[in-house]
Amino acid sequence: MKCRFGCGEYGRAGACPPQTPSVAECREFFHEFSQAVVLHFEGQMDKPEDRHAWSAKINAGLVKLERAVFVAGFEKAFLLFMDSCCFCKECSGNRETCQQPRMARPAPEAMAVDVYTTVRQAGFSVNVLLDYNQKMDRFAFLMVR
Numbered sequence: 001m002k003c004r005f006g007c008g009e010y011g012r013a014g015a016c017p018p019q020t021p022s023v024a025e026c027r028e029f030f031h032e033f034s035q036a037v038v039l040h041f042e043g044q045m046d047k048p049e050d051r052h053a054w055s056a057k058i059n060a061g062l063v064k065l066e067r068a069v070f071v072a073g074f075e076k077a078f079l080l081f082m083d084s085c086c087f088c089k090e091c092s093g094n095r096e097t098c099q100q101p102r103m104a105r106p107a108p109e110a111m112a113v114d115v116y117t118t119v120r121q122a123g124f125s126v127n128v129l130l131d132y133n134q135k136m137d138r139f140a141f142l143m144v145r
């Protein structure tokens with residue numbers, strides 16, 4: 001509901017709802033895993049538009065991390081990005097026409113995760129921010145079994 005109502009990317013991003021699995025399918029997906037590594041990123045932007053490049057750079061590194069964990073023997077490793085995909089200036093808006101289908105991953109919130117509650121349970125402090133002058137806290141999850 002948070003994605004469908006209130007997010008400007010709904011229906012316009014290839015790794016966001018409604019391109020992601022249903023809530024029931026997401027629940028089933030998470031039951032496949034016994035552990036999640038929570039990765040915390042802090043960022044403060046001069047301009048809101050800078051967030052895109054910042055997220056794209058970090059998300060590209062996270063794909064490499066997923067690969068390294070996979071080849072280390074954790075074959076179910078699956079990375080959930082710390083922001084929406086952000087690799088392309090203009091997202092194609094769906095999986096079929098995604099310009100980098102091997103790289104794109106959903107964010108945890110796009111997989112129906114309540115990120116605020118989940119990271120607080122993991123010991124992180126996170127609050128709603130009021131403007132871009134404040135430091136952002138972003139979280140990626142690496143699912144492992």
Ligand code: SF4
Binds near residue numbers: 085086099100101
């Ligand atoms: S790789 Fe590009 S086209 Fe695919 S979901 Fe990400 S931003 Fe959209």
